[in-house]
Amino acid sequence: MQNKRTKMQNNNSKTKLELKKRAYLYSLKIIKFIDYLDKKDFTVQIIVKQLLRSATSVGANIIEAQAGTGKKDFTNFFSYALKSANESKFWLGLLRDSKKANKDKVDQLLQETKELSNILGASIMTLRGKCRNIKRKTQSAKHYDEL
Template identity: 80%
Template sequence: MKFIDGLSKNDFTVQIIVKQLLRSATSIGANIIEAQAGSTKRDFTNFFSYALKSANESKFWLGLLRDSAKADKDKTEVLLRETIELANILGSSILTLRGKRKM
């Protein structure tokens, strides 16, 4: 939230990207919480899949901000790395839940 609050309020393009990033980034956490409340393994896996899709979308928006030079590159890189790490964790968890992970 601090990162988003620090971006330009006057740049129309930035505001469009910010809205998309805020939506996709908050969706990650919301879907993880929803997964924990899931009544079945399938529900749990599906909500983790939704969270992964949101993480992948967030990676796109962060990359766009970084590449457009409309945000601090170092701060954006940190958030992008964290989002990639989270997406990797979610992806591995989904493979494990589906029994497709090679050990």
Template identity: 55%
Template sequence: MSELRTQNHNSKAKNDLKYRCYYYSIETIKFLGSLIKNDVNKVIVNQLLRSATSIGANIVEAKASSSRRDFIKFYDIALKSANESKYWFGLLRDATEADKTKINSLLQETEEISKMLASSLMTLKGRKS
């Protein structure tokens, strides 16, 4: 990827939640696909794959919703999925031999996405202080 395209990608990804979640999902899928296949990893990987990719999917659903209420509902679900993903990443980090550095990086991105969703929800619900 050219330097200019990389800068544009990074700038857009940092500020655009939908775009950022899409690339977060891709990074998560690639990482999970690289893990050793065993019974323990299989359970965690399946749960994490569902919850991590659900974040972006619910944001896309929110953007296509027909009402403010539905929009908020999909953002609520996305936030719950992000919180669930943090749990599964923590288990994967602490209970397996998976790459801790990569997991911590993905956990950090999950945390940042969670904060963006929570902030958006507070604004949408009129509870921003």
């Protein structure tokens, strides 16, 4: 049993590290993408500022989650990361649909953003499920103590 738990913890740590690395690389891709846009265009200037802020916030919140004090903190920061990813999808979509950026490049970034969103969403659902199970166990223990 202990060996199985250790393997699960190692896999969990590896997954967290991979997510952190992936979010970091995503931020770098966004920065490189922005460098090639026409920043003389006023609309592009505004959208780029918002995109840079939201896209880099994904990784920053993932890292912040790992520094949190508990599961609730961890879940909250993952939720912020998910919201930032969703906001990034919006800005990327605007750049693509307004034809201010290369459609293929934007579609690649959108795909990566969607994948990060899916990972974050699944993690949040798992964490919320674990939090509910802990609450139920605590409530059951209190109920048992009252008997």
